[in-house]
Amino acid sequence: MSNDVYVLGVHTTAFGRRPDASIKDLTREAYLGALADAGLETGRDIEAAWFGNCLMYYWGQALTRGNIAFIPLVREGLFPDRAPIVNVEGACATGSLAIAGAAKEIRAGDADVTLAIGLEKLFDQKDPRAIFPHFAGGMDLLDPQEWEAEYSAIGEKIGVPFRPGEDRTIAMDTYAMQANYHMATYGTTAEQIAVGAAKNHCNGALNEKAQYRFEMTPEEVLADRPISAPLTRAMCAPMGDGAAAAILCSERFLKTQPAAVRDRAIRIAGLGLAGGKYRGLDEPSLTRAAADKAYAQAGIGPRDIDLAEVHDATSFCEIYQCEMMRFCEEGEGGAFVGSGATKIGGELPVNTSGGLVSKGHPIGATGVSMCYELATQLRGEAGARQVEGATYALQENGGGIIGMEEALAAVSIYERIR
Template sequence: MDVFLIGAFTSPFGKRPEADFKALTREAVTGVLADAGLDDGRAIDTVHFANSFMHHWGQHLIRGNVCLAPLVEAGLLLRHTPVFNVEGACAGGSIAFRGAVNEVRAGSARLALAVGVEKLFDPDNPTVMQQLFDGGFDSFDRDRWMREYRDTAAAAGFPYAPGPGRPVTMDTYAIQAAWHMATYGTTVEQIAAVAAKNHAHAVHNPKAQYRTAMTVEQVLADKPIAAPLTRAMCAPMSDGAAAVLVCDGATLATLPAVTRQRAVRLRANVFTGGSFRQAEEPSLTRPAVDRAYAMAGLGPEDIDVVEVHDATSFCEIYQTEMLRLCPEGGGGAFAAAGETALGGRVPVNPSGGLVSKGHPLAATGLSMLTELVTQLRGEAGARQVAGARIALQQNGGGTLGLEEAVCSITILERRG
């Protein structure tokens, strides 16, 4: 069954201590309804709600139910609408999207909503918030992945020295970057070029957390986080929310003409699960994207615009290789040559990516889809990719050794 994205919305990302979870949820839901041209959401059959860290703020177990209750009481959602709570670290929003898509495909919903909401900025407990990221690793067998990190770092001639003041995830990416540099000759200047490119893209994104352009030299001179990574190469702590509304073809035909004209077709949605792997092995992104290309009947040469999970700027280099957009080991040179910038062969992260747009975990995957929907509609303004027809999203979450615990690949197509 065909599935269409008829509404997509992201809140501004950043440090938003004045906005609580219910306020962010309302912002996302009312925003996606307005984008879809709907006065309210009473026709929505089901909601899939993603969040990772709400327990830090005192709410467990029924997170989405609590956050959506005021919208039900206000008549924006129908009473007794089922809410499914999901949690998948940085891929939580994509998992919620998958749930909504599957309900439409199965015929159990005509309209299904995916929402992701997160608050990572706690000025009173910044250290505790950083420690929560350790929950995205294997807490029952820490020795295994720490041993793997030490061995991989040693093979790259890189000292593994985890320290206070940064999440373990930054050590993960630093080790992988060091191995890639030692194996393929990738340079820190190439990683900085990716960061500078995304900071430049974000200047044109009014929802981005950081909207200041940076040169390669400024990126390299920024505060060190975990060598070779500087702060400008790493995604920040963010608050924010995002939502996507999907429906089937029969329902789409009943909606207003403007909604039908702006709808985007889903061509593929594939997930893979992570496993402990050797550094030289392709990551879980590779089988996911190969299945997605096959499902869509497309290849990497057909992709016009991409949003990848650049938790660090090295991640973007690596993911462009895993997505077959360039040869393995060639991601650094590919980016440095301008191929992934606006106007290049295949623009990557025109939103500014996670490093500039921001990274409120459970909202991230849905914000990436929102950017791609905006691109395919031709509504991205100064960051518009000319003639964009096919878009690809790659979103990862959690960590098992050297790779993510889950990977989502979504391919979207402009209608008409």
């Protein structure tokens, strides 16, 4: 019997500022939505859950986050009362790590049905900026002088001083420096970054789950409020609340399900993880290493990918990750995105959901929400943003910062079995 893993059911809440929805409310909405999508009345078949979250401690709950969030669901018999809930945290890659843990449990033969769920509440109605300092936890706070020196040296090299600001998260300043280095090295332009941002805002306008649902032109993106040069507000992911869940199963379990359920199942063809480091500036990032692992596991290459969701915490990231995923050559990401190649109907649609800059970025939920978008696309259920005839879809999700790259990254490849 194969140890293949399938996405049986998946769901995401709408992302945005949801002050009236509690952590337990969001958990319930995502979980019950995934159950319904999988054709399951209850979660009695689920043998383990992997719960992704980073900042629940801000709201007063640490250590046993998922276990507490599921108390009502266990009490009501909707989730098995002795199934373990494993808490997962990995900065912005948290959701993909939950999927990886749930998938590996099935691959190992330890379970036939598992749950991956990610959740975050980032909007504090009383003080929206109070959560800003907590994002620095994704960087080295034990020896901060190391990354401060790294970015200062790069800024001096390219003539763009590294000057963090209190009106934004430190992550935006590090992304800005990465963008500035790429621009100085390869000639990438702010206009090319704006093309990608505008494209994603237009995609998000078609996505009922997106935090921002309005179209933008590249000119409007460039004219928006500056955040950290060259990045404007429209090029940066907003903060919001949301949750997403995916029910995974083995091939053995899938064969016991009705044909209507089997026909919508999506195979996880490849899944690669990689760790970050202080890399050389001319060295490919950890996401390249994760992608190569995923391609090898799936037995395919970049040219086989029909669409992708990549981690555009800023719109520069889409340019860079297209290079790291081998969709184009290194240094050519700006021209690739700027040409319209990543639009729906283009050579390789990227971030059909609207990406993080439009769909939103509730940290722990992001990776699972990418799975939702790609499963929806591969099933042919994406409506106005549908990519026709897609067989393979790729998801790239990175978290934390070490030098000029993330601390951890995951790349998943999904396949529609026809």
